[in-house]
Amino acid sequence: MIHTNIYPDPDWIVGKQALMNVRAHLADGKTIIQPSSWRIPFQWQGYHYQNQDDQPYMLIVNSGGGYVEGDGSYFFGNLEKDTRTLFTTTASGKFHKCLNGLESTEVVEFTVAENALLEYMPDEAIPFAHSRSRRSIRINLQKTSRLFATDMVSAGRVHYGREIFKFNSLRSSFEVMLEGKRFAQDKVIVKTPQEVADLERLWNGARHSVVVFAYAPDLPQGIEEHVRLMAGNVSETVVGVSRIGGLVIVRILSNETWQAHEAIFKCWKALRPSIAGKEARPISKC
Amino acid sequence: MTILSSPRRNLDAQAQERTLFLLQLANSSFPTGAFNHSYGFESWFSDGTVHDARSFEVACRDWLVYCLARSEGIAVARACEMARLGDTEGLLDLDSRVAALKLSRESREASSMTGQALLNAYLDIFGRPGLEHYAAAVRDGSVEGHHSVIFGAICGGNDITCTDAVLTFLQAAVSGLAGVASRLIPLGQVETQRIITHAGLPIQELSRTAVDSDVDEMNTATVSLEMASMQHETLQTRLCIS
Numbered sequence: 293m294i295h296t297n298i299y300p301d302p303d304w305i306v307g308k309q310a311l312m313n314v315r316a317h318l319a320d321g322k323t324i325i326q327p328s329s330w331r332i333p334f335q336w337q338g339y340h341y342q343n344q345d346d347q348p349y350m351l352i353v354n355s356g357g358g359y360v361e362g363d364g365s366y367f368f369g370n371l372e373k374d375t376r377t378l379f380t381t382t383a384s385g386k387f388h389k390c391l392n393g394l395e396s397t398e399v400v401e402f403t404v405a406e407n408a409l410l411e412y413m414p415d416e417a418i419p420f421a422h423s424r425s426r427r428s429i430r431i432n433l434q435k436t437s438r439l440f441a442t443d444m445v446s447a448g449r450v451h452y453g454r455e456i457f458k459f460n461s462l463r464s465s466f467e468v469m470l471e472g473k474r475f476a477q478d479k480v481i482v483k484t485p486q487e488v489a490d491l492e493r494l495w496n497g498a499r500h501s502v503v504v505f506a507y508a509p510d511l512p513q514g515i516e517e518h519v520r521l522m523a524g525n526v527s528e529t530v531v532g533v534s535r536i537g538g539l540v541i542v543r544i545l546s547n548e549t550w551q552a553h554e555a556i557f558k559c560w561k562a563l564r565p566s567i568a569g570k571e572a573r574p575i576s577k578c
Numbered sequence: 579m580t581i582l583s584s585p586r587r588n589l590d591a592q593a594q595e596r597t598l599f600l601l602q603l604a605n606s607s608f609p610t611g612a613f614n615h616s617y618g619f620e621s622w623f624s625d626g627t628v629h630d631a632r633s634f635e636v637a638c639r640d641w642l643v644y645c646l647a648r649s650e651g652i653a654v655a656r657a658c659e660m661a662r663l664g665d666t667e668g669l670l671d672l673d674s675r676v677a678a679l680k681l682s683r684e685s686r687e688a689s690s691m692t693g694q695a696l697l698n699a700y701l702d703i704f705g706r707p708g709l710e711h712y713a714a715a716v717r718d719g720s721v722e723g724h725h726s727v728i729f730g731a732i733c734g735g736n737d738i739t740c741t742d743a744v745l746t747f748l749q750a751a752v753s754g755l756a757g758v759a760s761r762l763i764p765l766g767q768v769e770t771q772r773i774i775t776h777a778g779l780p781i782q783e784l785s786r787t788a789v790d791s792d793v794d795e796m797n798t799a800t801v802s803l804e805m806a807s808m809q810h811e812t813l814q815t816r817l818c819i820s
Binding site: 465467473474475476477478479480481482487490491493494495496498501503517520530531532533534535536541543545 | 636640644648674675677678679681682683684686795796797798799800801802803804805806807808809811812
């Protein structure tokens, strides 16, 4: 796989548009992550081997203050053949109010080569009242790639003045491509206050919505039932599990953030041995 | 009595032929098997979430507005246009977009099952040219052959306007689901027809929006219905395929 950098748009304002390109490759039997370019507010802060093995964990330093109107972040990861990586974030992605009609943009794209493993488990995206957010997460897989990836969107700052489904618009796509072909996509577009408000009914009153995509060419038969049993016993949480070929898809609706995180962890617990060949353990972030 | 001139008579005859064709294509007796699919609603009928005319009408309206129109409605419109332009590559790409948005196995299979049945029946019954490449791609498994794309492509290939194609597709889908509901929950014939009638105005508005929308606008927001469709896979007693 040829590593190609994505370069910043010359019109970007420094500090408003974050960009980072990373490349993962093997060195002495371990996966190494190298930043090939970055632009603030993204900062390179290295990675660590939480399990003392070959798999680095990298915390993408998403903007701690969140996205204000017109902000954009662009993260691209090229994961070479046989590498094993885990990416998460330092905190939730906060999308602040956009009162002048501009959007805030988050773009994440991974390209995962043959026999490479990607575990991508970012914190939730929180669209605040009056925010306008545009999110795109795309993961490009090969047939022999392995994946556990999550995307969680909250209804807003749900414990802050009942700021629930008060954002102005949301365009969010979480997509898996397999050998260049579209395989699965969770995509929602809501453009008006009525459409945003209707999400409460469409989420059956829940405050947090999660999608999990887990892929391996050799996932055991019936593992989706195992996921259903594991993740389905979290309080105030509803889980739906399906499987299309080598892809297990899990949808989770929860009332509280911790409940959604717990359900995600249980999915990971059920799937990780088959995907990564090891047990799920809580990720240390500090 | 006015005797129509010959060109006018021909135009009227062509318009009537198109209307008859569209009515036949969208009729529940056309062999697609669509009447066996509940698209996840059977789980809601089973657990009582949807149990009467009122709860069904709200859920059906959400499905129409937040799932059907903004994904398959747009697909019908774009497929109709692509078929007119002979854009087979566009149709194949569109088919993969429709597939990807269906995250529940049963919903995806239902859509491709009815789509392939529609395509086969159309080719058998009408034997008209224009969809050979797409049909070949469906046969060799390169694409799944989704109902909305095939319906739109057939309409485009038969001079049906894209607005009429979307309008008919959405109306037939709502009517089909209402028919399923009337078999599974206490819903009288009059109530069922009233629900279909109430959907008429939104269907008109949604059809216009779909015709004006790009493929990148395709999306679905009916999260809990999709979960119901996933749960349908393990439902103990099932009368519908999906």
